[in-house]
Amino acid sequence: MVAYSPTPADVERGAHQDHSLVLVQTQSWLNRTLKIFGVIFFLALALALVFVVVWTWSTRRDAGVQTVQIEALIQTTTDKPEPHTILKRINSKPKAAIHLEGSYDEGKHSGLQWHSGQGQGFSQGGIQLQNNSIIIPETGLYFVYSQASFRVSCHNPPTSTPGSKEVEEEEEEETRPQSSPLSHRVWRFSESFGNDASIMSAVRSACSGQDARGLEEGQGWYNAIYLGAVFQLNKGDRLWTESTQLSELETEEGKTFFGVFALF
Template identity: 55%
Template sequence: MAYTTAPGDVEMGREERTVVLVEKKSSTGRTWKVSMALLVIILCLGGVLLSAWYWSRKPEMTQSGQTEALIKPDAAEKTDPHYTLSRISSKAKAAIHLEGFYDDGETSKVGLEWRSGQGQAFAQGGFKLRNNQIVIPQTGLYFVYSQASFRVSCSEGGEEEGAGKRLTPLSHRIWRYSDSIGTKASLMSAVRSACQNTAQEDSYSDGQGWYNAIYLGAVFQLNRGDRLWTETNQLAELETDEGRTFFGVFAL
């Protein structure tokens, strides 16, 4: 506010002069109003942008929540071992692992019998055990392996029988038949001498026998439909307990 004096009669004196109040508009008030308007506009724009971002993200969040709800198993499925094994098997590569079995009375005609679905043995990814042979499901690179374990009683029997065991080697071989070859071919083989160590023979004179194992393993390019099988001598000396003799293939 500013004060100004209106012109009057000089004779009236200073006491009778009329004082008029004149209001001057301040530039500070106008600046404040403009600032408030800009602030309101900024807040409105921020609200619009935030709302647009929220609605653009909501479908994705909803879809993610629905997917999580679909794949989340209930409490019973979580504790079911068959459910866990099926989930693991569905993501695993093709593989087969077989355990060997031999009995003089039951399998002497067949030889070393390979079994699936017992103990640690399994087959998945298209592998099949047919006529005691592994059938390859698809063409590709595979790791083929096998182990034959033996326990030979070198000190048992007469001198001639003992000498015969010393001269008879232990052998284990993996065969392959492929339509592209048209005949069987040896993939891997190994031979070990039995009862060659006198110290070992003496230490096992209580009848436990001389123990050794032949292991085979290598990578091969195999074709779909190829068949793999093993050939082992000294079957009566084989050890097939606790996974000591096995045969398997897995895809790379």
């Protein structure tokens, strides 16, 4: 049997081999660690890039929506029609409407007369004034209105001298403000009814109560009767007014009028 004993060279060689093995294992662990950190770094970078892209896209989308809204608002504001443009559009297809101003001449007419070409009076959309009556052109819903203004002369009781109770009562009765009932009415004739029908009316009692107190000589008592309501009217229907105390009517512009306009 041959004995083997390591020589110094062998010892040195073995020591060198163990050192190399440890060094190789250390380098392998470092490489794996670097690779893991590299993968984590690239994943984090990729996630960051994805977040930036999503955030940028979302911001641009919101900005785009806001821009569209602003442009729509600007367009709406820009397209907002001016009053004269609105009037042009209305006049291009006018609805049936008429407004009449009233007048009364006791020497010429027996009743209140209406005029479409006087003051603010006008007519459009086929509705007409014929024989002092409004003629409805088409069946539909209409708003009918009218106003009659009155100024009545009231007699205030003068200062009486002392006397008997009977004389004072008689003088008070004679000088008491006279009550003058005033009325204004709108009539309708329709072939579907076959007769005249009162569709609106009102009555006022002039020169009575608190209304007549404190009136100066010649000032008179003033009041206006206004009527207005919606009606279903038929084609060919005729509307006109009737008023009492015509001599007391105020026919200045805007005080006594009559009109109709279509709602649909």
